[in-house]
Amino acid sequence: MTRMWRAFWTRALYWRFWLFQRHRYDRLTLETVDDITLLILPQVFNPALFRTGALLLEVAKAYITPQTRVLDMGTGSGIGAVMCAKITPHVVAVDINPHAVRCAHINALLNEVSFEIYEGDLFAPIAHEVFDLILFNPPFFDGEPQTMLDRAWRSVDVIPRFIAGLQAHLSPHGFALVVLSSKGNIAQFLALCADAGIHAEKITQRDTWNELVVVYRLGMKK
Ligand SMILES: C[S@@+](CC[C@H](N)C(=O)[O-])C[C@H]1O[C@@H](n2cnc3c(N)ncnc32)[C@H](O)[C@@H]1O
Numbered sequence: 001m002t003r004m005w006r007a008f009w010t011r012a013l014y015w016r017f018w019l020f021q022r023h024r025y026d027r028l029t030l031e032t033v034d035d036i037t038l039l040i041l042p043q044v045f046n047p048a049l050f051r052t053g054a055l056l057l058e059v060a061k062a063y064i065t066p067q068t069r070v071l072d073m074g075t076g077s078g079i080g081a082v083m084c085a086k087i088t089p090h091v092v093a094v095d096i097n098p099h100a101v102r103c104a105h106i107n108a109l110l111n112e113v114s115f116e117i118y119e120g121d122l123f124a125p126i127a128h129e130v131f132d133l134i135l136f137n138p139p140f141f142d143g144e145p146q147t148m149l150d151r152a153w154r155s156v157d158v159i160p161r162f163i164a165g166l167q168a169h170l171s172p173h174g175f176a177l178v179v180l181s182s183k184g185n186i187a188q189f190l191a192l193c194a195d196a197g198i199h200a201e202k203i204t205q206r207d208t209w210n211e212l213v214v215v216y217r218l219g220m221k222k
Contacts, residue, residue, distance in 0.1 A: 009209035021049055026149055038077045038107050043099040045076040045152035052213050053137045055206055056179040057083050059215045060135055064088055069171065071129075072115075073122065073136040073162065076152065078104030080135050081115045091115035094125055097148045122158065123165045130169055134176040136162060140184030163192045167220055175219035177203070182212040189216075197221050 017025075024031070029040045031048035034057075040046045047053040057080055064070065064087045072080040075093035081104060085091045093115055095101050101119040108114055118125035139145070139155040146154075166176055180186050193200040199221045205214040 006210055010211075013210050017049070024049055033079060034083075036079060036082050036107075037110055038079060038082075039103065039110060040077050041099050041103040041106075043097065043148045044103045045100070045149070047077055047079045051208070052179045052181060053079055055204070055213055056080070056135060056137050056177060056215055059203055060084070060133065060177055061087075063133055063177070068133050069131045071126065071131040071134045071169065073134055074138060074152075075104050075117070076100050076137075078107040078115075078117070080137075081117070082107055082111045082113055084135075085113035085115045086111075089114075092126060092129065092131070093117045094120060094122070096121050097151055099148055122161055123169055126169070130171045130174065132171050132174045134166070134169065134174070136176060136178045138162065138178065138180075140181045142185070159189060160192055163189075163196050163198060163218075166198065166218065167196070170220065175217055177215055177217055179213060179215050182214070186214065193218060 024046055026042050028042055031038045031040055031046065033048050033054055064084055066088050068088045069090040070084045070088060072084065072093040075081050075095045078093060081091050081093035093104050098119055101117055104117050138159050139151060139153050141154045143154040144156060145151040180189060190200055198218050201217045203215045203217050205212055
């Protein structure tokens with residue numbers, strides 16, 4: 001799609017959001033994504049409005065068995081952890097946003113699943129744990145977040161620090177699935193992976209008119 005069409009769709013989707021969806025952003029709202037019902041607290045990323053997380057989970061499902069140890073990094077509403085906890089009992093979720101941590105607790109109860117939930121910065125709360133699968137739908141844009149909700153969108157260095165910490169938290173055959181948008185800096189992400197000795201493989205991509213959403217599988221180079 002040409003740059004002009006992307007710009008057109010960005011504007012069109014912005015107006016759709018502003019006119020019809022704004023009331024579901026940064027408000028208490030009840031959503032259903034696939035077969036998962038979620039209560040979204042204000043200040044928590046709404047995965048029903050922005051479908052990057054849903055694509056990540058669609059891909060992740062194929063890799064999870066009842067033995068898989070999963071980390072849902074930046075869990076937000078807990079959607080990823082809830083989905084994984086329906087398949088495996090070994091699920092841990094982390095978020096830096098205390099509203100997200102509370103929201104993930106509520107959604108675990110609502111969906112009658114259980115997983116560990118920690119509030120903290122990236123791998124800090126799970127310093128000595130390793131996982132077979134790490135999921136991350138990171139903030140795509142560079143910049144200082146202004147609010148807790150803004151942490152879903154913007155960060156100064158979350159992606160580089162995630163890549164730097166990844167190796168220490170993967171089991172011998174473990175890997176991460178990370179979803180990115182063409183609106184973020186994918187070239188820089190791939191360069192950071194290469195520098196850290198991480199093999200990044202594109203698993204799938206979806207054209208959502210205004211952007212390309214891409215899922216990468218990250219594993220250590222053999
Ligand atoms: C784009 S949202 C994704 C939420 C959820 N995984 C989903 O797909 O709907 C990114 C999440 O990462 C969290 N986050 C941002 N910086 C973080 C950090 N340094 N450590 C842990 N979580 C972080 C945000 O609070 C937010 O909940």
